[in-house]
Amino acid sequence: MSFSLYFKMCNVCSDCQCQNYYTFFTFHLCLCVCLYRCVGVSFGLLCILQVVLNISLRLSLAFQCFYHIDNMLMFKKDIPSCTSCSLSLFQKGWVHFRSSFYYISSTEKTWQESRDDCVSRGADLMIIDSQEEQDFTRRFSKDMWIGLTDRAQEGTWRWVDGTLLQRSYWDNGAPNDMSGEEDCAEIIDEDVENSWNDWPCDRQIHWICEKKMAP
Ligand SMILES: [Ca+2]
Ligand SMILES: [Ca+2]
Ligand SMILES: [Ca+2]
Numbered sequence: 001m002s003f004s005l006y007f008k009m010c011n012v013c014s015d016c017q018c019q020n021y022y023t024f025f026t027f028h029l030c031l032c033v034c035l036y037r038c039v040g041v042s043f044g045l046l047c048i049l050q051v052v053l054n055i056s057l058r059l060s061l062a063f064q065c066f067y068h069i070d071n072m073l074m075f076k077k078d079i080p081s082c083t084s085c086s087l088s089l090f091q092k093g094w095v096h097f098r099s100s101f102y103y104i105s106s107t108e109k110t111w112q113e114s115r116d117d118c119v120s121r122g123a124d125l126m127i128i129d130s131q132e133e134q135d136f137t138r139r140f141s142k143d144m145w146i147g148l149t150d151r152a153q154e155g156t157w158r159w160v161d162g163t164l165l166q167r168s169y170w171d172n173g174a175p176n177d178m179s180g181e182e183d184c185a186e187i188i189d190e191d192v193e194n195s196w197n198d199w200p201c202d203r204q205i206h207w208i209c210e211k212k213m214a215p
Contacts, residue, residue, distance in 0.1 A: 089211070097136045102126065103209040104140055111184040114145045114207030115160065123211035127159045134169050137208065138190040145207035148185035150175070150198070157185070169194045 094101040103121060105114070115125050125147030128134050137144070147160035154177065157165040171189060175182065175198035182198035186205060189195045199205075 094211070098130075098132065099213050100133075101211045101213065102136075103211075104142065104144065105206045105208070108204040108206055110204055111145050111149065111201040111207075113204075115147065117207070118147075118209035121209055121211070123209040124160050126208045126210040127161060127163075128169070129167075131167075134193070134195075137187050138193075138195060140208070141190055142187075142206045144187045145205060146185050146187060146196075147210070148196075149183055149201070150177075151183040151201065154180075154183070168196065170196045174198055 089101045090096070092103075094103050096102075101123075103118070103123065105117070109117065111125075118124050125145060126133075126137070127147050128137065137146075148157055148165060149160075150157045152158065157168070157175070159165065171192070171194050174196060175185075177183070177198060181200045184199055184201035185196050186199045187195050187208075188197045188199075
């Protein structure tokens with residue numbers, strides 16, 4: 001191995017301390033020192049890059065895992081059954097409350113068209129089966145169809161899953177089946193606890209879908 005090659009290779013690392021060694025043995029030693037320096041610097045840079053990437057990834061995941069729910073910032077793990085499916089629902093504008101997700105329409109349709117829309121989204125019109133869920137509906141200042149009807153038998157109100165109405169929240173005077181045409185239930189007055197009204201099913205208003213999550 002020539003001196004020139006030795007010197008040239010040592011210059012790969014400009015601050016290498018081995019330029020004064022001329023033997024074959026020291027050349028290897030020198031080269032080793034040079035490589036160690038180069039490898040050391042590269043390893044250091046890789047470590048820094050790894051740390052930067054890790055921090056970026058964790059920040060990205062942290063932002064993905066927080067949701068603005070019920071006026072609170074919630075961490076993903078605190079939401080029951082929160083899966084990638086749930087994340088998709090959030091991104092599509094659904095609202096989470098207790099064990100369900102809800103979609104509040106921005107357009108208006110008849111009761112049946114509204115139900116068809118909910119079904120097309122893998123859900124159904126909302127079934128209100130607790131006081132908390134009834135209170136939840138009052139935060140949306142819209143007249144909305146819910147999944148309750150007495151179309152099959154006048155005066156016998158059933159939810160869209162076929163169950164008979166038990167606890168109800170009818171507004172004063174409702175249901176009154178005005179002109180014999182009011183067979184679908186809507187939420188009309190968010191200011192009072194009893195906010196339901198029976199209304200002609202072919203009227204066009206907003207609606208609310210409910211998708212239950214696995215417990
Ligand atoms: Ca429900
Ligand atoms: Ca009726
Ligand atoms: Ca009525």
